[in-house]
Amino acid sequence: MERIVYFEPLFTKRREKLVESCVKLQRQGKNFIYLLPSREAIKDVRYSIIDRNFGMINSTVIMFDELERMLVEGVISNDRIIHEDFEAVIIARLFKENKDKLLYYKKVFNKHGFIEETRTFIKVLKRQNISSEEFIKRINSLNDLEDSILKSKLQDLSLIYKEYTDMLKKYNIYDVNDISLKAVKTVKEGRGKKVFNKTDSIIIDGFISIDEVDMKLIEQICEKSNVNLYVNLSFKNALTKDMLQEKIANRFANMGFTIEESLEEFYDVNKDIKCLCENLYSGKTVEKAEAVTINSYPSISVEVRETARDIKRLLLQEEAENIAVFVNNKDEYMPHLIRIFREFKIPIEVVDNMPISAAQLVRNTINEVFFEEENKTVGQWIDCICEKIQDYSLEIAELKKKVLEESLPIQDMIVLKGYLGFESFLEGLKNSFKLCGMLEDLMPKEDIKELIRSSVENTPMTIENTKAVGVKVLNTDLARGTFYNHVYILGLNEGEMPAVSQSRGILNEQDINSLINLDISYKDYELDLLKEKIRFNFTLSTARKAVTLSFRTSDEKGGFSIPSSFIQEVKFLTGINYSRALTMRDRFELKFSDVMSEYELKVVLLKSLFDKYYNDGKELSYEEKLNVIKAYEKDVENYIYKGFVEYHKNKEVNFNNYEGILGEKFGRFSKKNKLSISAIKDYLDCPYSFMANRIFNLSYIEELEDEYNSMEIGNLYHAVLYSYYDGLSNYEELEEERLQELFDIELKKMRSIDQEPEQYEEFYKCAHENLTEFIKLDLKRFKDYEKKSKGKLLRPAILEKLFKNTDLFSMAVASKIDRVDLEYELNEGEYIPTGRFVIYDYKKKNIPKFDSILSIKDCQLTIYYLIILEELKNIPQLRDKTLECMALLYLSIEDRGKTKLNYEGIYLEKHMKNLGISKKSPFDKESFYVFINYAKSTIEETMAKIKAGKFNYTLECSAVLNSYANISCEFKEMCRYNKSKLVNIGLKN
Template structure:
């Protein structure tokens, strides 16, 4: 239907709605929302002019009451002045202002924030509030997350606080999501992280693109191994280790024809001359298997060799996804990854549909393009596409961005990353926009202030403000927002020292246990669930290794006692044999490597190279000289 109207974005939809005459607008409203008599618009900061016009026309529908919940206070321009124009536009449309004076709407804490935050009145002094304010100071970004996790763990264990009554909000959540996952999992805290993931970092999507690049880069060996090494793309019977072994042996770097010709020539040479005195070749079945595997990859990518129309490429790509079995592998993956990967592939397919629709509008349906063109377009689209997984309510501590919690209420609110440059973010001029589309620096800081204010209003019992002092590269400056708020309210300060009395995770428990005496503190260790006898055994083994590293024990590398007679015989043979200087040197460098290579006879498969090795160059020169002087001798 949108295609029929020639609309492709929200602005196009607004234009079509506003083109309707009054009678048609009312008729369509009744058809779409029959029975609706009250409309409440809540949770929005600003409205564009088309949105205001649509809201105004909706308010004129007979029998419908419409209310816009507009969080605006004209007497605090340092916080609300960016909403002045929007407020005046609603007034100009005839909207009546109704002030909500109920205690439910704003408590004393919220009123003080609305009226005084960012105004810099010298007469203001910090006052107590019904909302406790706690400032958490960490030395590093990782320590900041750990202190937040420790405080949450304390609230759960000491105060019996429900996890769904707490939220942790960052202005730039994606900068912290990885460490939040690690730390919260380590501390055993159930959480719901609503971060948006970059589609170009999805492993199933990356694997699919890498597989297509095999053909685009003409079977370059690194593309083959990059695409097929992971768990997402498996071709029945394909032996990747054998492919690497053959490519290294024959020095095949790229080229489908080169793969097939080199392997075929080698097979013919082995069949013609069974005498391989120099051990140049692998068993013939290795080459046959490698040839079959390369041909299998080629057959799967064959449809993409020729130029295709946009529709043809889209159709073949979908077929390839199912041929490779990606959907089946995703839904049968580990349960903690299924939802994320299903969402990634779904968004990937939706993105392809949108991209190919745009390309069709631009180029038509008949024009054909090579694989490289499509890969370039797809990779560009993936770079700017993000997705998130469905929020699971009442499933743990909500960890999200400040924009996601506005209008919600939580007993305990943590606002993290409160350093200048993150919250507020640095102003960056929008050099590609001009006129009314460009946002000046003051408006930028106003919007960040407003988001901070909205996040503060989410707290019902306690508010935590946290920030790190430095990272590996630089020192941080605490956000000016923190100082502005603490001019109004008294606060409590916490650092790492305030969390030294409790053990919050298994790793901390083990560190604490290491400080205890195994005999004197046996009861305490037992109460912590630590097997004291096993711990004694482990410590005795470590002591043995330190005090007598070359003693006759299996823990120091001596395996001569509890082994079979056959193994003893083989070891005795090794003891009596003669060793070259290079072998002894190799053993001195790394005994374990010597054991793997010389005893177990495990080999490392080197990557193929087109450069000549020294011994190969020497052999070629010898052959040339032999042919040259042999010919001269015959002629003379």
């Protein structure tokens, strides 16, 4: 029986020797358990053994948690383990039940963040093998006078820890951290023989720290079995020696292990890298470091693109699997890595994890279900979600069938895996509530919504696991004992690497230092920072030939970003400066010799084309270059004419910034006119089109057709809705006869058309049905509002009213407001207005998107608000009321749901529930008024430009951007953006 710790320098071949010993054991018919800290290391060792032995039988290469599950098999059933996020539910309940017993945390016990921190603290205690009884003993050793506040804090936490432990015992359930504790107990009681009797050796390799509970497990294995145990700590250097000696080597020595430091076989590693890794944070300097490179980039996209460019060159002489990219900030880097490496056709081996909330159907389901009433039990809420998600079952069935036949696009894979992950999560959550007898408990909507929302944001799904061999994309936690010829470490910025928070959570710095005296390690910043330094050191040590470090000078929001202290340490140690320091401008200075993809080739060719065109270069002719580019891009003329437009703005006499400017003469003319809101929208869309249409009346005159156009049908809808709501007293149900009568009256007012009876009947039926269903859903909305607001009424007060306002802006504005609803409350037997109101604008079918409203591309509702605010102040019943707009909404008449109307607009968050709004773009009161003021100033600027006669082209014409496909423009032949006109001028010049 051997018990050995190999405490040897970095780069020794100890892992290789241990793998060889495992291969020999297999050939002798003996078994082993090889424990490693990361999946990457597991894969490396597993492949090495299988490659040398052509397989692996009755032996395992696993992590500690998998060994612990093996030991408790048959002792803990999987269906008795609660979902991790459910732990917080239990803790919240225990705090509520014991709030009167709390000494210190009485004011924060129900805060979500505090509950999560308590959950983390209990986990820390369990990982350090500290039971609730042991925790109480340690607390009692504190001095009452010196540590009275800390003692009160810890007594509150110990109370909940004990109650939590008791509750788990009461229901015979476990959390995931109990598995480790149970494994220790199982081995101590001699029940681990089924695992160890058939195991010859256990190898523990690659750990820089081992949790106390796992140390206890190793102690029990040593006591209760004759298995050989080998611990590999072969990464000793100036940085790691003291910590590894104290935290691991000495502990094993106390268990009777022999410490060996004799191996002198080293991996073949570049001397510069070896010297750097051995002396990092030693205070020494090294003479040279030619194998080390430091690069500075302006953004993530540039950092990834230039890294990919280097790797593409390397692939001429290196295999892809011999190159590794380490990055810790995967959320921001991964989309760029996948996109750019695909563009460069570089194979990558990466597991792309994202939360199941990334699937739109998950977010939609949660939002729609929690729009319901609040009087539901936990089980009913979960059943509602399970029922709602079945709406996607047909779509998912198709994707399941499709995935067996072909590789799914990434968006489809997100949908499929999000659905499956959500189903599994709901099943686990429901089982956890059931185990604790809490399934029938009433739970506030916001509490369970927050639980589910936070859970789906933290429940990962694997989207892309590239099976083909390629460049490894890893994080620094996986860099132990694996080697690559070339290593790139990206994102070396403060806050990302090292990513150590100084937040102390529920305890302050003094408390944490006091805990150390109780042998409790909790949020030890210095220790966590040391571990980050060691991980960085190990990441450097994975490189055999060269290592490249890179950081960004700005973050993705445009702010400054500073290099990591790790960069500064390497610079100090080696004396090297930045090998490459790119700026934003450098992104566009790409040489032909550096091109690595078709996309980059297009960029370079187009740039050179424009350079030649404006600088009279003597390279390829325009036509020759155009033909070259067309070989790569069919739609190249779109790029070219857009490019010409931008150059024309500054370079050409024939096309300049002064087209469309009428000047002061128009100012006198404008005083005689009033503007409609649609005219203002036209100007915002395209000032030049506004000039041609509204000023010079160049718009084409459409001939009357033998069918009603969209505007005529829209006018019919408006007229019928006005007539129906005007004087309406019955809001309980639709008065079908009244609607029929009003519909027929308004229909008779429309122009006569020569149409087949069947066609007319179809139009009649469709229009009548649209209005019927719209009013039904609208009336349902009124009733829902009354119910949710506990008796308040919402009723139309202003209908199809024409306003002309000369005071708001520098020009008169005329508008017809479709509808304004006022809120009423019962006061001494009479309903009186409260001052709250909602403004609506009907749309026949398509309603403006939220983005266009927010960017003031669509200003209709905003102007309505500004105008109606003045009018409401003149209503006698509202003069002493504080006016508050609850929402500005577009309502679609034809495009509606089965149970509610389709809407878009701006709404205050506090009124969403009552108004039946489930979309997630609310405003608070302050941001609403900020937006209104911003919109008003934008409209005033627009008015000033109109008065000044400025009608020059807009920078981004929506019609052009859509190639005139979805947006008609009568004046495109006059427009400077016209593709054919611009390309022809370019050819002539």
